Amino acid sequence: MATAGTPAEPAGHKRSDVRRNEQTLLDAAAAVFVRSGVDAPVREIAAEAGLGVATIYRHFPTRADLVVAVFRHQVDALAAAAPMEAPADDKPYEALRRWVHHFADFLVTKHGLAEAMHSDQAGFESLHNEFVERLLPVLDRLLKASAAAGAICADVRAYDLMLAVGNLCIGVDTFPDYRSRRMVDLLLTGLATTAG
Amino acid sequence: MATAGTPAEPAGHKRSDVRRNEQTLLDAAAAVFVRSGVDAPVREIAAEAGLGVATIYRHFPTRADLVVAVFRHQVDALAAAAPMEAPADDKPYEALRRWVHHFADFLVTKHGLAEAMHSDQAGFESLHNEFVERLLPVLDRLLKASAAAGAICADVRAYDLMLAVGNLCIGVDTFPDYRSRRMVDLLLTGLATTAG
DNA sequence: CGTGACTCGGAACAGCACTCCGTATTGCAA
DNA sequence: TTGCAATACGGAGTGCTGTTCCGAGTCACG
Structure with a gap:
């Protein structure tokens, strides 16, 4: 528990x-x-x-707990990969895009991690919690910076986006023809468009 | 097998x-x-x-086999819900959008179906196959019609989109705060934008 | 080197998918 | 109606999983 x-x-x-x-x-x-x-x-x-x-x-x-411990360093690196100070970056949407792709690449290379993160199996809730706790603030910051710059629509929640991206990474092992990266890109494009 | x-x-x-x-x-x-x-x-x-x-x-x-048999009628209805003749519809992108949301709603209301469809568990491959076999042609037709009308970018494959939408529906039971519908919408928006 | 506290190992328990074979049901023909 | 061959049924059996329990072993400290 x-x-x-x-x-x-x-x-x-x-x-x-x-x-x-x-x-x-x-x-x-x-x-x-x-x-x-x-x-x-x-x-x-x-x-x-x-x-x-x-x-x-x-x-x-x-x-x-074991999964988190094994990947802790990489998750920390992921969190650190986002630009700390948004104002310094004049292209916040590009930064967001880059970071989300980093996130997706991370999930894809860890077989079954995306699946496990969204599983309802007992013992996996804390995995979800850990990712949310560590990465949600980062994504939220990137998202708000982009929204402030008017590059994306402001009513998309970081939580939804994070779960969606994680979901899109599911099945890359099982279905070799599935191109998760393209779909993540499509989602990000949709984010930018709704701003118009 | x-x-x-x-x-x-x-x-x-x-x-x-x-x-x-x-x-x-x-x-x-x-x-x-x-x-x-x-x-x-x-x-x-x-x-x-x-x-x-x-x-x-x-x-x-x-x-x-059991899952397919139970939902066969509803899958057929889903396939039939798409406009049979694309040329007759002057708003193919709207038709695509509507149908994809129908598809997503169907998955969301069947607890665990989206998860199962993209599972690597033995015995679930044929579930994936069944959905692909029945619904992929439909989605492909809608997609091509939209592309022909210039409403979406033409280089998105129906297979990728179908798996992506299915993936986005994962976790709605486990994480009540996750809004899959919004994310499906975002994906569809991205589809339309890349056409620009 | 002895002692007490903490940790380890693997057997034991419980829940699952899937199979096997003796028993029971069915349909047909006498 | 009744006998019989073909077929289907039921539940015990097998094997794999996560998780727990407790006697045996290891460590740190005096």
Whole structure:
């Protein structure tokens, strides 16, 4: 249940094996996620790490906690990739467009991540929450900057856009002919047009 | 494996209990799909029908076969809802827009159908195939008519658009705040704009 | 080196899809 | 009406999943 954004990381007073196993698990999970997708069986991750399943659950109570931990750096990089100060940028819509494509590329390269983020499966809600918590403010800022510049219509909510883009990235693995990037572009174009 | 569009329906030479049970299953499945979504446990459908699980598998080898059979009439209606003769319509883009929204509304009201259609789970491929087979020609016709009228850009493929719209309908149950309809509209707007 | 607290491992439980085979039902013909 | 061959049915069985529990093992500190 607990969202458990950061389980507990005062970092200092943890037993050495705990810290070692946590890192082992993160490495194993990263490898398995690439090989079998983010919804790979828990046992497979445990085997890859050479640890028991209970150890996984002790460190990462829900699957989303593990996924978030594995991708944390990349999500942070994504958040940081957006221009911090909007006023400095004279082309806010271009900045928005660039960042959304970065976001989409990130999702597409992590097999099953987009699917999982919008899944109703138990344990995945906090994954959704994490993404919303970290990236929604960024997207909202970009969106408001564009709206202020009159480049897009102002009544589109960042939340809707974020979920929509995430949704458009679903199925790229399953259906090789599907071009998610083109569709994301189309959505962004629609955003700009409604301003007219 | 078999796509099994129409398992075998010469209708005449089937045992009476077979036909009766098939209808019972369809009714039960329809009820359960509404209550628990299209990915409800097989046992639940069997219980609702008062039949064994093997009977379900005998009539509908894959889950998609059952889903397709339950929604066949509505999918047909959807296909028929598109204007048959494009030339007669002087506003092809409006027709396209209307039909796509019909399609989206259909998906949204069937809990989990959009998710299932783009799932990589075994047994769901034929669901995707069925939708593509039945609705893609319709969408393609609408799209070509709009393109011919110069209302939209011509380089968007019907397949991409269909999957994109389907994707945008994912998550409406899980995330009540997500407005899929608005996002579908945005996508359609983008389609029109790129023509400019 | 001993002790106490914390952690690990894998067996155990529960829920799912899907299959198999003995039993029951059906339709036809005598 | 009744017997029989073909066919369908039911539910137990198999195998894979997530999740929990507790005895055995490991670590840090005195």
